[in-house]
Amino acid sequence: xxxxxxxxxxxxxxxxxxxxxxxxxxxxxxxxxxxxxxxxxxxxxxxxxxxxxxxxxxxxxxxxxxxxxxxxxxxxxxxxxxxxxxxxxxxxxxxxxxxxxxxxxxxxxxxxxxxxxxxxxxxxxxxxxxxxxxxxxxxxxxxxxxxxxxxxxxxxxxxxxxxxxxxxxxxxxxxxxxxxxxxxxxxxxxxxxxxxxxxxxxxxxxxxxxxxxxxxxxxxxxxxxxxxxxxxxxxxxxxxxxxxxxxxxxxxxxxxxxxxxxxxxxxxxxxxxxxxxxxxxxxxxxxxxxxxxxxxxxxxxxxxxxxxxxxxxxxxxxxxxxxxxxxxxxxxxxxxxxxxxxxxxxxxxxxxxxxxxxxxxxxxxxxxxxxxxxxxxxxxxxxxxxxxxxxxxxxxxxxxxxxxxxxxxxxxxxxxxxxxxxxxxxxxxxxxxxxxxxxxxxxxxxxxxxxxxxxxxxxxxxxxxxxxxxxxxxxxxxxxxxxxx
Amino acid sequence: xxxxxxxxxxxxxxxxxxxxxxxxxxxxxxxxxxxxxxxxxxxxxxxxxxxxxxxxxxxxxxxxxxxxxxxxxxxxxxxxxxxxxxxxxxxxxxxxxxxxxxxxx
Numbered sequence: 001x002x003x004x005x006x007x008x009x010x011x012x013x014x015x016x017x018x019x020x021x022x023x024x025x026x027x028x029x030x031x032x033x034x035x036x037x038x039x040x041x042x043x044x045x046x047x048x049x050x051x052x053x054x055x056x057x058x059x060x061x062x063x064x065x066x067x068x069x070x071x072x073x074x075x076x077x078x079x080x081x082x083x084x085x086x087x088x089x090x091x092x093x094x095x096x097x098x099x100x101x102x103x104x105x106x107x108x109x110x111x112x113x114x115x116x117x118x119x120x121x122x123x124x125x126x127x128x129x130x131x132x133x134x135x136x137x138x139x140x141x142x143x144x145x146x147x148x149x150x151x152x153x154x155x156x157x158x159x160x161x162x163x164x165x166x167x168x169x170x171x172x173x174x175x176x177x178x179x180x181x182x183x184x185x186x187x188x189x190x191x192x193x194x195x196x197x198x199x200x201x202x203x204x205x206x207x208x209x210x211x212x213x214x215x216x217x218x219x220x221x222x223x224x225x226x227x228x229x230x231x232x233x234x235x236x237x238x239x240x241x242x243x244x245x246x247x248x249x250x251x252x253x254x255x256x257x258x259x260x261x262x263x264x265x266x267x268x269x270x271x272x273x274x275x276x277x278x279x280x281x282x283x284x285x286x287x288x289x290x291x292x293x294x295x296x297x298x299x300x301x302x303x304x305x306x307x308x309x310x311x312x313x314x315x316x317x318x319x320x321x322x323x324x325x326x327x328x329x330x331x332x333x334x335x336x337x338x339x340x341x342x343x344x345x346x347x348x349x350x351x352x353x354x355x356x357x358x359x360x361x362x363x364x365x366x367x368x369x370x371x372x373x374x375x376x377x378x379x380x381x382x383x384x385x386x387x388x389x390x391x392x393x394x395x396x397x398x399x400x401x402x403x404x405x406x407x408x409x410x411x412x413x414x415x416x417x418x419x420x421x422x423x424x425x426x427x428x429x430x431x432x433x434x435x436x437x438x439x440x441x442x443x444x445x446x447x448x449x450x451x452x453x454x455x456x457x458x459x460x461x462x463x464x465x466x467x468x469x470x471x472x473x474x475x476x477x478x479x480x481x482x483x484x485x
Numbered sequence: 486x487x488x489x490x491x492x493x494x495x496x497x498x499x500x501x502x503x504x505x506x507x508x509x510x511x512x513x514x515x516x517x518x519x520x521x522x523x524x525x526x527x528x529x530x531x532x533x534x535x536x537x538x539x540x541x542x543x544x545x546x547x548x549x550x551x552x553x554x555x556x557x558x559x560x561x562x563x564x565x566x567x568x569x570x571x572x573x574x575x576x577x578x579x580x581x582x583x584x585x586x587x588x589x590x
Binding site: 068070072073076077080081082083085086136148150152255259260262263284287399403404406408410414469473 | 525527528529532533535536553555556559560562563564566567569577581590
């Protein structure tokens with residue numbers, strides 16, 4: 001293989017790196033982003049706040065593509081083919097990111113908010129996990145795969161956007177399925193009339209159930225005041241690193257040990273052999289772990305940069321900046337927009353779908369999700385939306401330069417799976433308050449135990465999804481055999 | 486309606502019997518018993534095909550898998566380990582990658 005690489009390297013040197021068509025495209029994308037950024041800044045320098053999201057998105061896209069960082073692959077490879085590689089890489093990334101998140105928190109720049117803890121997170125994770133097996137990519141995985149030219153993954157993004165927008169705004173007979181206690185509690189919140197809180201199951205669910213729950217990091221629950229102890233010892237060590245180690249040991253014992261011992265021909269392994277086995281398991285996940293370090297560093301940096309920009313402009317939300325610039329349409333009734341300040345995927349995609357439906361004349365702002373909390377900004381002014389676009393572009397740049405970009409049209413079957421799975425992912429993401437990034441990765445690493453609940457639900461959903469997927473494949477191949485006879 | 490069926494199933498995966506010798510970098514000449522062309526297929530199909538091949542082939546046989554799905558290409562060597570088989574080489578070509586796996590250690 002090395003000979004082959006050398007041959008390619010020599011060829012590249014002869015022609016020059018830029019002579020390759022794919023590298024030209026990669027440079028072209030970078031140049032467009034740079035020119036676009038300069039043009040935007042020339043209109044108003046305050047747009048730097050939005051551009052930070054684009055740039056960090058591009059960096060995330062590159063790392064995601066480099067490490068093939070995909071939660072769907074982690075769950076599916078584990079249960080369908082018994083390969084723990086991606087799951088191990090993901091866990092290493094979680095541990096490393098948590099240390100960086102703690103550093104950012106101690107530095108006072110954290111923009112993180114814990115999720116409300118409850119059974120809904122488990123259920124949301126389960127539906128989400130079932131969906132990702134069929135789409136072949138989680139929320140961030142679909143974005144980087146779209147950047148590799150995978151049209152099926154683009155369909156997944158479309159499905160997630162619209163399904164979320166529909167789920168959070170729909171009302172009808174299914175509203176009556178909500179418990180009366182939730183409806184009463186929602187009405188008692190005295191929300192502005194234009195939100196019509198009693199109509200729409202998601203409004204009742206949010207105001208009547210989620211708002212009555214508490215969300216906190218473990219250190220907050222225990223009431224630990226010392227920031228160092230709270231961030232590093234409690235939130236990072238207890239909430240993130242110890243469970244991560246436990247999961248890694250479990251993955252080794254269940255999925256890796258047997259094959260490793262047979263390969264190195266050890267029949268009665270000692271403790272040292274297991275340590276070497278663990279190490280071999282880690283190194284086979286090297287790329288994902290490297291991506292995890294990179295993602296961790298930059299996700300921490302993003303919190304720091306956005307926090308510093310908020311300080312500089314004296315704002316707490318991008319919505320204030322938008323109204324100061326005269327863009328008042330699309331803000332929520334609190335004059336805010338969705339502006340997490342850290343790595344997040346699904347909410348901005350819901351806003352894309354919601355905005356398009358609003359343009360089609362459907363009232364999308366009579367609900368809590370868009371109307372009160374996140375707003376429905378024009379996609380051109382949707383800062384976190386640009387993070388998602390940045391992820392696609394960043395992944396495309398790296399895929400092009402590694403000669404891995406290839407337009408891939410899905411078969412009808414894959415397209416159908418993408419749309420159905422994407423719809424399930426959208427539903428799960430809203431019930432579970434985020435995707436594998438917002439509800440799991442960014443959550444556990446900041447000391448909020450609700451992320452583990454999401455992972456548990458997602459793992460169970462993934463397991464069921466793999467079972468269902470295998471049933472489908474068997475049924476289909478049985479049918480094909482009949483045809484050939 | 487055959488075009489609809491083709492669109493539904495996508496590019497067909499082809500599995501062919503072969504008795505061809507290839508020169509693999511770092512390994513030498515190897516006889517390939519079977520060739521699996523799954524260009525265009527996405528996860529988890531290439532992985533599942535790899536499992537199917539290891540199940541069907543005899544100990545010591547080598548098969549060649551063609552894929553243009555980078556995620557699969559990276560996972561298959563680990564999968565070979567789990568299946569107690571040997572990943573011989575991954576060779577880059579114009580369409581994607583050719584992966585060579587020998588059943589058994």
